[in-house]
Amino acid sequence: MIHIEPKILDRINTWLTPTFDEDTQAFIKNSIANTPKEIQESFYKDLEFGTGGMRGIMGVGTNRINKYTLGKSTQGLSDYLHKSFPNEPLKAVIAYDCRHNSKTLAKLVADVFSANGINVYLFEDLRTTPELSFAVRHLDCHCGIVLTASHNPPEYNGYKVYWQDGGQLVPPHDEGVINLINALDYSKIKFEANNDLIHYIGKDVDQAFIDACVENGSVGATQKAKDNLTIVFTSLHGTSITAVPETLKRAGYKNVHIVKEQEVPNGDFPTVQSPNPEEPAALKMALELAESVNADIVIGTDPDSDRLGVAVRNSENKLQLLNGNQTMLMMVNFLLKQWKDENKIKGKEFIASTIVSTPMLGKLSKSYGVESKIVLTGFKWIAKLIKDFPELDFIGGGEESFGFMVGDFVRDKDAVTSTLLACEIAAISKANGSSFYDELITLYTTHGFYKEKLISLTKKGIEGAQEITQMMSDARENPLKEINGSKVVKIDDYELSLSKNMSTKEESKIDMPKSNVLIYHTEDGSQIALRPSGTEPKIKFYVSVNTALKTTEEFKQTEALLDTKADAILKDMKLI
Numbered sequence: 072m073i074h075i076e077p078k079i080l081d082r083i084n085t086w087l088t089p090t091f092d093e094d095t096q097a098f099i100k101n102s103i104a105n106t107p108k109e110i111q112e113s114f115y116k117d118l119e120f121g122t123g124g125m126r127g128i129m130g131v132g133t134n135r136i137n138k139y140t141l142g143k144s145t146q147g148l149s150d151y152l153h154k155s156f157p158n159e160p161l162k163a164v165i166a167y168d169c170r171h172n173s174k175t176l177a178k179l180v181a182d183v184f185s186a187n188g189i190n191v192y193l194f195e196d197l198r199t200t201p202e203l204s205f206a207v208r209h210l211d212c213h214c215g216i217v218l219t220a221s222h223n224p225p226e227y228n229g230y231k232v233y234w235q236d237g238g239q240l241v242p243p244h245d246e247g248v249i250n251l252i253n254a255l256d257y258s259k260i261k262f263e264a265n266n267d268l269i270h271y272i273g274k275d276v277d278q279a280f281i282d283a284c285v286e287n288g289s290v291g292a293t294q295k296a297k298d299n300l301t302i303v304f305t306s307l308h309g310t311s312i313t314a315v316p317e318t319l320k321r322a323g324y325k326n327v328h329i330v331k332e333q334e335v336p337n338g339d340f341p342t343v344q345s346p347n348p349e350e351p352a353a354l355k356m357a358l359e360l361a362e363s364v365n366a367d368i369v370i371g372t373d374p375d376s377d378r379l380g381v382a383v384r385n386s387e388n389k390l391q392l393l394n395g396n397q398t399m400l401m402m403v404n405f406l407l408k409q410w411k412d413e414n415k416i417k418g419k420e421f422i423a424s425t426i427v428s429t430p431m432l433g434k435l436s437k438s439y440g441v442e443s444k445i446v447l448t449g450f451k452w453i454a455k456l457i458k459d460f461p462e463l464d465f466i467g468g469g470e471e472s473f474g475f476m477v478g479d480f481v482r483d484k485d486a487v488t489s490t491l492l493a494c495e496i497a498a499i500s501k502a503n504g505s506s507f508y509d510e511l512i513t514l515y516t517t518h519g520f521y522k523e524k525l526i527s528l529t530k531k532g533i534e535g536a537q538e539i540t541q542m543m544s545d546a547r548e549n550p551l552k553e554i555n556g557s558k559v560v561k562i563d564d565y566e567l568s569l570s571k572n573m574s575t576k577e578e579s580k581i582d583m584p585k586s587n588v589l590i591y592h593t594e595d596g597s598q599i600a601l602r603p604s605g606t607e608p609k610i611k612f613y614v615s616v617n618t619a620l621k622t623t624e625e626f627k628q629t630e631a632l633l634d635t636k637a638d639a640i641l642k643d644m645k646l647i
Contacts (some may be wrong), residue, residue, distance in 0.1 A: 075107055082114045082133055090258045091139065098131050112532050120249060124231030124239065126220045126606045129172060136172075136220075136228045138179050142260040144230060145180045145216075147252030149187035149261075151244070152213055154251075164192040164210055164272070166203035167218035168310050168375045169336035170228050173197070177218045180230075182264035195273040197336060199310045199376035200231070201485035202280045206272075207237040208482075209279055219375035222347035223607060225339050237482035238454025242584060277314070281487075284318045287478045288491030290409045296502035297323045302368055302494055303361040305330035307346045307353060308337040309374035314487045322491050328364050330357050340374070348373055348380025349473050351392050358382060358390055366390075368497045368507065370490050377450075377484035378473040381493050383507040386626070391508060396429040396523050399469035401511055402489065403432060405496050406467045406477070407439040416440060421460070423453045423468030426565070426588060427600045427613045431521035438518065441466065447565070447586045448602065450474060454482035471523060471613065512623050520620040522633040526612045526646045527604070539603050539610045546589050546601055555636070555643045557593040564589055599640060614640050 075083070083103070087096050102110040113132025118125050118140055125144065129136045152161050163184050167177035174197075181191045192210055194203075200217050207215040213235050220227035232240045232248070240248060302319065304327055306312040312334055319327050333342055333356060340346040343353045348371045361369045361382070369382040369390060381398050385391040393401075403422055410416050421442040424432050436443035442463075446452035453468045457479045469475035474484030477492055497507045515521075530538045547566075551559055552573070563570045565588040568581045590600040600613040616636045620629050641647045 075111055079111055079114050095131055115533050120245060124229055126223055126227055126229035128226050129228050139257055141176055141180060141230055142183055142262060143255055143257060144252050145183040146260045147255050148232060148248050149184060149189060150251050151248045156213060161189040162212040163189050164206045164212045164215045166194045166198040169197050169308060169338050170220060171338040172228060173218045180216055181269050183261060185265040185268040186261035186263050191269045192272045193269055195271045197310050199314050199487060201377060201481045201483060201487050202314060204233055204237045204481045204483040205280045206276050207233050209276060221375050222373040236458050239451035241451050241455045281314060281318050281321060283480045284488040284491060285322045287480055288488040289322055290405055290495045292495045292498040294323055296498040298325060300494060300498040300501060301326045301364060301366045303328045303357050303366040305333045305357040305371040307343060307371055307373065308333050308340050309346060309372060309376060311372040311376035311486060315490050318487055318491055324494060328360055330360055332356060346374050348378055354380055354382060361390055367501060368494060370493060372486040376486045379486040379489050380473055383497060385508045394523060395471040395473040397511055399475055400431060400435060400514055401496055402475050402492055403467055404435060404514060407441060410466060411439060420464045420466050422466050423456050425470040427602060428471040429521050429523055429615060430598060431518055434518040447583055450476065450484045512626050515620045516623060519617050520629055521615060521617040522637060524614045524637040526641055527609045529609050531608045535608050542610055543587060543603065551591060554591060554593050554599060555640045557595040557597060559591050560594050561592040597640060612646055
């Protein structure tokens with residue numbers, strides 16, 4: 072018999088009071104008697120806001136997504152909005168994805184907002200996350216919510232909060248909202264809707280959003296080039312089916328083949344083990360279709376359509392999956408080239424990426440005379456740059472985890488516009504007698520060949536969380552002095568906000584918000600980052616290695632050397 076800790080039992084007993092409905096109380100009593108380990112997992116902590124909002128398994132408890140945890144978050148957010156805008160009529164917009172209970176939970180969030188006197192614009196059916204970000208400013212709202220768990224497994228759902236600039240919550244607002252939520256008693260949640268304040272939206276916003284996607288994602292492909300490109304697209308049972316096909320159509324792409332088996336939104340994601348375009352297996356059906364229609368490019372998006380995976384024909388005419396860094400480099404390069412060709416680079420522009428993405432991006436942007444700003448992981452920090460530097464023009468930005476943002480009309484990862492941009496690059500390259508892949512190799516010969524690898528270790532539950540904490544603690548207290556035979560010359564600790572030169576022992580301050588990230592820099596130019604995920608029970612290890620690439624003919628041989636080196640680093644760290 073598993074003993075439930077007294078502290079956890081106190082949290083459970085709170086949910087056995089009349090504030091909570093009879094079904095919830097009955098479920099808890101049954102769980103205490105029959106599944107005590109599971110009920111401990113459900114109550115041992117509160118769901119927290121991570122890099123991509125709040126995500127968790129759906130179910131009963133403080134560590135689960137349910138009407139009470141989302142109700143409490145929405146009530147706290149409502150209180151913060153009234154406090155921040157005391158004399159304004161408040162407006163919020165809500166979207167939701169294809170996951171189980173998303174529609175019901177979205178209506179519940181709308182009910183709580185309306186009960187607090189806030190006008191709500193609720194999408195009539197599922198929509199993409201980038202459209203929600205767009206809608207916040209388009210409708211002049213004070214905040215936005217999207218109900219999604221992105222690419223997490225089917226049992227998850229989540230809650231992303233956007234501020235009036237269209238970006239996710241960042242300081243000081245995130246802390247202000249979280250403090251109010253934490254101080255709130257569940258009995259204070261106002262669930263009784265004022266339906267007069269709930270307004271359903273759809274096609275008008277869709278029209279404006281898709282028009283903006285076409286405008287921002289087009290980089291000069293001729294109609295002849297578009298007609299000569301064959302595209303395979305899969306929505307992986309998610310929301311992008313509401314926006315990507317129409318965006319490509321309006322942009323002039325006619326040869327678009329959609330994976331029919333994955334076209335219908337479905338929260339079970341029945342044809343994939345994981346609806347994550349970072350996982351090669353997720354694009355298996357799309358790659359098979361691409362071979363049958365001889366496609367030039369394959370694109371798949373995650374359930375809420377903020378990430379995209381891309382495959383293109385390599386030098387041997389075989390379909391090759393790109394990683395997020397490679398796709399980002401190509402997109403940034405084509406945007407910078409377009410700006411340069413149009414004589415728009417005036418020294419007041421910037422691109423952006425994150426601390427765990429490829430260092431090659433800085434070299435690329437420098438070659439165009441454009442500043443590269445580096446921020447913490449999560450697109451909310453890239454969106455914050457746009458707000459913090461209004462005097463600068465944001466060209467685009469991305470991160471290694473398959474996310475990209477074109478311009479600033481959307482203030483989050485945007486797989487809709489990015490899908491169009493990827494197709495434009497493929498069409499232009501093909502029309503010029505080259506290819507998407509060949510252009511990437513050319514970038515490596517110009518700026519150095521950088522290759523990245525990611526290892527994620529899943530550690531579930533209470534024990535898993537403790538194990539991740541211990542791994543990060545060990546890495547800080549007993550830092551590696553050498554990795555794969557190369558001396559560690561610098562360690563960046565973002566939780567302590569310190570960068571330490573390991574030879575001179577000199578320390579310098581890192582001017583960024585604190586984050587639980589540790590980055591080792593070695594003498595041979597390699598970089599290894601350790602970071603617990605903010606949205607999944609995982610700890611991630613990012614490896615970046617590089618060398619010169621003198622000619623395109625040496626690409627395959629050099630790539631094999633870099634892959635061997637990255638694997639050797641991971642083996643040396645006992646990760647593979």
